[in-house]
Amino acid sequence: MTAGRRELTKSQNRQAILVAARQVFADLGFGAATVRDIIRATPLASGTFYNYFKSKEEVYQAIRDEVALTIVPRLQEERANAATAEEFLAASFGAFFEFVVAQQGEVRSDRPEASRLRLDTPEVVAGFGALRADLESAIARGLFPNIDPHFLSAAMAGVAFEISEQMLRRGCGAAPARDFATALFLGGIKALAPPG
Amino acid sequence: MTAGRRELTKSQNRQAILVAARQVFADLGFGAATVRDIIRATPLASGTFYNYFKSKEEVYQAIRDEVALTIVPRLQEERANAATAEEFLAASFGAFFEFVVAQQGEVRSDRPEASRLRLDTPEVVAGFGALRADLESAIARGLFPNIDPHFLSAAMAGVAFEISEQMLRRGCGAAPARDFATALFLGGIKALAPPG
Amino acid sequence: MTAGRRELTKSQNRQAILVAARQVFADLGFGAATVRDIIRATPLASGTFYNYFKSKEEVYQAIRDEVALTIVPRLQEERANAATAEEFLAASFGAFFEFVVAQQGEVRSDRPEASRLRLDTPEVVAGFGALRADLESAIARGLFPNIDPHFLSAAMAGVAFEISEQMLRRGCGAAPARDFATALFLGGIKALAPPG
């Protein structure tokens, strides 16, 4: 029982560090974030950090791994099951925007670069690693015309990043953002024109 | 004449710092970049940095100002003269990709986050400040349908960032990148399908 | 118990810094003293200084506060209880010279200005802040004739500083210094003439 309690606490501490690190990386980026920033956002003491992670790099990697193991597979499955380009796009953008909303990336920094969403964030790096592969497979299945998959996945990633920032600023939900991005990729600005 | 030589050297040193700072910011981002990194990328001594700039923030601002004073006005003019959405898009994307090519953003860092183009870079922040205003004006002129300009400019920025990274990796020129992005915004994936 | 030991060590380190700072300020004065000088006079590492004080100014202030809270009240009480001018003077000078002896201000520097007692020392600034007020009160009680209290307190301070330096050089105790200063203020050079 004591062991159980301990295990629980251990797990909770590790989780607390991961949550704090996500917030701090989103806020400051990997480069500017310090271990102190992370631990300050936690009820723990500085030394405790090193009971769970060897370094800042390791937390970064751990977040990346976590995302890669939980969110990415779900997303890959949805994409694999997509019957149309629209489903593929809506699933991809929808998952990303919902993830961003869930993270509640409250940007509060006053640094000059903080005016835009941080890309040097573990989730983001992990999250889009699989996109191109999925896109290639979708092209092979005939969901998409034969477009350069590097450029297309890059464009999707860019739209996702920037639109998500707008979404947070505006406080709107994930749905409008998803619909906008999906329509843009399906039909360009014509498809975005208001009906009528 | 003596003064002339001195002025020249002075100007050259300032320029050397600016060039080095651009490279370092592109490499590491604002947060992770250090003044030492900048000065190390220069033949100058450490103290010399402070003859020209008070801090890292100040170089950042100086680059931003320079970009805002040189590139942005040209871009704004081209956009103002655009007769069609295609011209507007091609001018915007073309200018950005050519700028990126000119900067030769040789990504060489080994830090985990460096795998993607840095957005917290002075040029980028400055460069897209004016886009939304130009877009609103273009919508008013009837070049674009009545699309949410926040979302649309965000999408353009995102595509520009990410495509430019691909462009650099692939070593292709600015033209293919510009054409891809323009076509995407004009007609979506259908417009991107290879002819035939 | 664990906490007790830690607290002790913490307190000891803070004390070590304060002691070293006193010595360094006495040696070099506030202006020339560096944080490095202080920490070098200590077995601690450079970063440890900043666990206790934010800056040189803050140690200075801390010493001043300490003096103001311990020595000054005792001195004020003795002065308030003085029944004669002689008691007032002897208490003031006696306290100061004893304080200086206790500090063991071993002047050892080789800088040109170090040949005289440093006045820009936190103890000294704090110590004489209250003198004039006490003097005014003593004049009101009739202990002193109606002398300009600004000049009189200034003169007392000056004599205290300079005599204390002589005292240290000569290695004599506080008593002769106190007697000399008291006699000087009571009756001038006549009162200082050796008996007979």
Add this chain to the structure above:
Amino acid sequence: MTAGRRELTKSQNRQAILVAARQVFADLGFGAATVRDIIRATPLASGTFYNYFKSKEEVYQAIRDEVALTIVPRLQEERANAATAEEFLAASFGAFFEFVVAQQGEVRSDRPEASRLRLDTPEVVAGFGALRADLESAIARGLFPNIDPHFLSAAMAGVAFEISEQMLRRGCGAAPARDFATALFLGGIKALAPPG
């Protein structure tokens, strides 16, 4: 003629540095004063400083020498000619207070230690070097009773320093200060009581 002009300029520059250095030393003390502070208080360029003085120490020494060669001899002569203790004291204090007034030591610093007159100033160090010797001679001549000359000269120096600060704050001339100090040394607080 050209040579004459140059000589003049040379002399003027040297003088400008000396004047500026006096002010800066009085303001900040030797330790905190920087060569930049001195040169900033001058119309000259930084490099020019080193055409006249090898270092900060050397200006300090130069001021000391100048004082020792001009003011001290006059003072020594006056003291040697003094027929009474009062003349000796009045000459000593009078000379010092007039010197301080002439220097116009406008204290304007905001540093914690700046609230009192700087003693680590070349003039002060030089000026009181000769006092004790003169005092010993005066005792030998019978002007003063047989008082410990170390203590007595220290007391005179201290009173001179501190009273001069009061004098400057109050904006009164040198005469009241001289009279106060002289009376104090002649007869103590009794001699300072207002007549009647």
Add this chain to the structure above:
DNA sequence: GATGAATGAGAATTCATTCAT
């Protein structure tokens, strides 16, 4: 000589990491 930019040693400060408790 005069100038003022360049230099680089050194001072102030931060921060990842260690370690005694």
Add this chain to the structure above:
DNA sequence: TATGAATGAATTCTCATTCAT
């Protein structure tokens, strides 16, 4: 294991001094 103070290397910045013009 948790703690948080200590550590010292790395960073930012200052300043005496040099040197090309």
